[in-house]
């Protein structure tokens with residue numbers, strides 16, 4: 060199996076449609092051999108349009124929602140109703156027209172002290188995934204500084220080799236985050252990077268073609284051990300890919 064596949068679409072609308080179709084099809088492939096499908100969702104603004112598309116009738120009716128287990132690949136350490144909360148964004152997009160069934164959407168408990176919130180989330184992950192920690196699907200975004208999830212340049216969490224979830228203070232955004240670690244992400248079967256816009260073209264180039272400098276370009280650390288990375292890019296984001 061190749062370890063990477065590029066999907067380059069002409070514009071943002073085409074990108075979101077292609078990513079939604081791929082996600083729907085991958086979910087149904089997983090469910091042809093498993094009773095449930097585990098999906099880690101990305102935060103930020105890019106995936107919001109994807110989540111709204113998946114929630115629309117064109118997709119929603121072809122997705123077996125009760126068989127999905129949604130987690131957040133990272134979360135801002137704020138209350139779940141805070142404007143910056145990824146959970147809030149996901150509830151207002153992917154679940155704007157439906158209540159998630161009990162046991163299908165797992166928020167980070169940000170009422171706990173940050174280190175305990177990370178440990179509690181890891182316990183929840185182990186309860187659902189088992190100790191192998193293999194996600195069926197992990198959706199990631201990419202910052203223009205080449206961060207992904209909350210794995211930012213020159214932060215200690217980049218060195219984490221065993222924990223699945225860590226809390227980290229990110230100087231750049233002056234905020235604490237709870238994030239999946241590199242080992243957990245790299246255990247996944249299918250990783251989807253969803254990246255849109257010219258502002259990300261240099262970051263995409265650094266990950267796909269650039270010299271390996273993972274402390275500076277953390278998304279370079281994403282190398283699935285037994286999986287594949289699907290890059291969903293619009294033309295603008297892909298403009299520097301060689």
Ligand code: 6PG
Nearest residue numbers: 102103104105200201202207208
């Ligand atoms: C977050 C995300 C983060 C995001 C990138 C890209 O919590 O913000 O997980 O890693 O994917 O920062 O964000 P945009 O899609 O908003 O550009």
